[in-house]
Amino acid sequence: MRPRRAALFPFLCLLGVPALRAQQAPADGQWTMPGKDYAATRYSALGAITPANAPRLVPVWSFATGVLGGHEGQPLVVDNTMYVVTPYPNVLYAFDLTREGYPLKWKYRPEVNPSAVGTACCDAINRGAFYAEGKIVYNLLDGHTVAVDAATGRELWKTQVADLGQGETTPMAPFVVKHHVFVGPSGGEFGIHGWLKALDLETGRVVWTAYSEGPDSDVMAKPGVFRPFYDKGTDLGLSTWPPDVWRRAGVPVWGWLSYDPALDLIYYGTGNAAPYNPEQRAGDNKWASSVLARRPEDGALVWAYQFTPHENWDFDANAEMILADLTIGGRPRQVLVHFDKNGFAYTIDRRTGEVLVAAPFTTLNWATRVDLASGRPVVDSSKLTGASRGNIKDICPSLEGGKSPASPAAYSPRTGWFYTATNNLCMDYQASRSTHIAGTPYIGANTPYHAGPGGYMGAFIAWDAARGRKVWEIREPYPVWSGSVVTAGGVVFYGTLDGWFKAADATTGRLLWKFKVGSGVVGAPITYRGADGKQYVAVYAGIGGDWFLLSGDVRSDDPADIRPPADFMPDIARHTSQGGMVWIFALP
């Protein structure tokens, strides 16, 4: 709760102010895509709200979505209209921001197969929509992508992209580059065969499908085009698995994408290998827990890097890849920055896939460091898991991740720092042999959590990715599972599981303001310029997501459903319960 300065060198940010290129969007005051811009910075050039006046922020509007469950993702604001996608049943609301009380222009209520609710691993969440060429594009939980006319709410197309019967669901936010819509599935806990699809923006037709694992033809790694920095060779997605195991090996794509227009590359992370018992899948398991760089036009893989080879701990790498230009060792570098579930923050040359900096951003003990020459983590073998190894105690981070991939970080080109929610959780890991039965979970592990050293379970931090150093942190009693937004005004916003929405000084980490929003925050705040020219900040309240798996008492629709997995934080129900709200704040 109190700011802690690991190291505070405000003058260094002046030295490190990067060349602003890809990440500098015009200050149009809108929010048209999940990560604000193609670089996924979640940085807004609006500056009316400052550390000096933020303590005077007040709520100016709220709306109950009518849905319980985890409200992940973020609203969009386009042409003075706010678009909100709810968790299942995935209603799309369009609010008129030019009128008193922001009445609805329309709402779109799709038909969604309710079976998807129980097939989604971790609550019936949705991570938001993308605006492109007059269309709101988003995914329904049951494996469909839809495009809706942004002006009228009329459905333009609806395409089935995923197969519920195989355990595939689609809570991910789509990403649009030129005329392609990119979507991927969840289902790392169901032994799916992970992929990224490109759909035609005009028609919804599937243009290409690039798998996460399998032969080069499936992975779309073409000779002469695929030039990884570390792992060279052909059919790596085949040779790093036991025969046929790759066909049901998970490696889902449910996080965020980014795009560098100059390099013409899209970047995204892949999820865990299935099952959780690693003894059923000997080898590196490429390209699980990796970052992939593809050409948006034909899907060709240009480079790939695996954060966690032969992943043993459910360390998905679906977290965002934020594109920035940083000065590292005196040289300007075009990088992507990624906070992995495995607890390392990576700064990677986004042209080549070379790891420039890798350092722990939270409690981490499964590896000692990342060897930059080979790109591989130096693993502590006592933390390796497997059905034959019994119950491995006290692995940090837990499989909730050092940071949840569902909690996107932000990057301020003004400070040169990254801002992210983190977890300070560790776990025991008892793996067991699992049988693949299509459409049922394919897991094979029991992994109870406990708080990491210090007893607090989360923190919101500022990170210097050029040096691999924490700049400041605000400790929180519970894991922090919200996204963040940082502004030209020098203010960074985030929310907490116990239902606070907070503003902090982006330079010092000083808490400026907080407001109790009624339910825990697992969504990502945004900021925009309203029809009246004022700066507004919006965020969802609605605890859920992975918390849904653990929680007992916050399940207000089933109040007696108290579950042992949540016993590491039994008092969360004292502070919050389920809900679903859209909040908007402004200066009076």
Next chain:
Amino acid sequence: MDLRAAVAALAVLACNRPQTATSTPGGPPAVRNDAIVSAGGQAPPATTLTNPFAGDRESVPQGEGTFAAMNCDGCHGIGATGWVGPSLVDGRWRYGGADGAVFHSIYYGRPRGMPAFGGVLSEQAIWKIVTYLRAQPVPGDVPTESWVSTRP
């Protein structure tokens, strides 16, 4: 482990059975399963079913083994204490807690993601899962939860 492996083998055998089940006298009507998919909320037939293994102690570990082997624990949690699917050992039932109602839920599926295992598992295997679940101790229902100390 031996028992569990044996049950897993049985489960695999069960999976390889023909995908259409036949009715048996006094048993449930046949249900068709081309694959393990949700039954989409089919109404259970209006018959009262009797658990042939009710109270049978030997059926409990067998049902527990099938519960793990068929990945039931993947959704309902290890020990059936709840995960993405509800707890099955807290005495609270969304679709009825009588043996026959629990059998219906497993055999026909339920609309929010519970697959139908009729035609995949034998009736006997399902009844043993029911017997396992019903044998678990149910904690007392304390409606009040307090964080305020009542001691001076």
